[in-house]
Each structure stands twice: as C-alpha cells, then as structure tokens.
Amino acid sequence: MQIVIITGGSRGIGAATALECARRGLGVILTYNSHQAGAAEVVRRITDGGGKAAALKLDVGSMAGFADFRLAVEQTLSTLWDTKQLGGLVNNAGYGLYRPIQDVTEQQFDGLMNVHLKGPFFLTQALLPLLKQGASIVNLTSATTRVAFAGVAPYAAFKGGLEVLTRYMAKEFGERRIRVNAVSPGAIRTELGGGLNQEFEAQLAAHTALGRVGEPDDVARVIATLLTEDGGWINAQTIETAGGYQI
Secondary structure, three states, rough: OOOEOOOOOOOHHHHHHHHHHHOOEEEEEEEEEEOOOHHHHHHHHHOOOOEEEEEOOOOOOOHHHHHHHHHHHHHHHHHHHOOOOEEEEEEOOOOOOOOHHOOOOHHHHHHHHHHHHHHHHHHHHHHHEEEEEEEEEEOOHHHHHHHOOOOOHHHHHHEEEEEEEEHHHHHHHHHHOOEEEEEEEEOEEEHHHHHHOOHHHHHHHEEOOOOEOOOHHHHHHHHHHOOOHHHOOOOOEEOOOOOOOOO
C-alpha cells in the first residue's frame, strides 16, 4: 500500500484529499495544528470505510518541530503499515490574510511566509529520505498567483514562490523519479480567510466560466490523481483547478 502525508488534513481541501486518497486505496497520515477533533473525524471516516489512517500534530510554520515530526512519521509507518517509506507528500496546510499591502505587519508577513513557503521547503527536506523512488509531491498554490486579487498580496507572493520551488524540486528530485507538481485552486468553499458569504460567492461565480465556486472535492480529485499512477507522466507542472476563473 502506498502511504501519503497530507498537511492540514483536518478540514477543507486537506480533509477532502485524505478521504479521496483513502477511497483510492492509499494509506493516509494527515496533520493538524489546532483542529484535533476534525482530524480525528477524518481518520474515523477513513477507518470506518475500511482504510488506514493516522493523524499527527504539526505546526508547518515552526521548523524546529520537523525532526520530531519525522520520527513520529517513522514510528507511524512502522506501526500501522510495517514499512519505512512514504509514497507521497501533499504540502497543503495554510491560512489566509485579507489586508491591503499598506496595513500588513512584519509579523503577519513572516507568519504567512513560514507556513506557505519556508515550511514546505524544509518539511520536504526533512521527509525526503523517507520518500521512496517514484514518489509524488504535490504543493498547493493558488490562482491568486495568476489573477491579482486586492488584499492578498503576501499570500499570493509566497504561493508564487512555491510554484517556482515546485519546478526546482522536480528538477533536483528527478534522479529518484520523484515527481513534483503544484495544484492551484481558485475560489473554493472552505474556511480559508473566513470563508465565503453569499454576495462574495455570487461575485466569484459570475467570473468563473463554469458558473460556480469550487468544492474541496473538486481539488481533492486532482491531487489524488497526481499521487497515483494516473498522473505518472505529469511533472513540474502547475495545474489550476478553478473552473475557468477570469479567463
């Protein structure tokens, strides 16, 4: 069985991805920071469906905890699946900030950078020895890197950096046949940035070719495909999953 790690798997896109991966027969280690109950519920749903899953606490914005997290992953792999190797990593954990550039503080800037760029860089580095040959990494970026949306400049800038990092990871990890891609969601019905109210959702839907905002499952299916052999010849790409937003 192929085992994948999904950061930020307690809700939203991460939770949907964990459930979709389990449905396709993958083992899942999902992480949570503060939402332990949500993570436990995702694990319960997977195990009730006959799959195997575990939830581990992780603050992606705190690099000091990555060595201990790797040890916890190694123990979980051994205990639940009797293996030492991972088949995939999804760098999904994140949060939003809606504030114009002139009002962003250095602390807010650094917090976003740590979670959305620095964290994925060093977490991937820490887990790289556990990734087997032919594994797959998926980095979650954002359609805001393509369409400027006032109020999210730092978030979008770091997601743009993660898109560049995706290509460099694909280049450097290619010797081990590790594929690295980015998935770039558009407006998705999640709690990120406080969620969507009815008026804002209607506005976003009006600018989307398919006439609606996305659901977490819309993104989860794309991520799961990239983690399996179905996406085996896709590498170093950013795939926008936005229903045709602002085209």
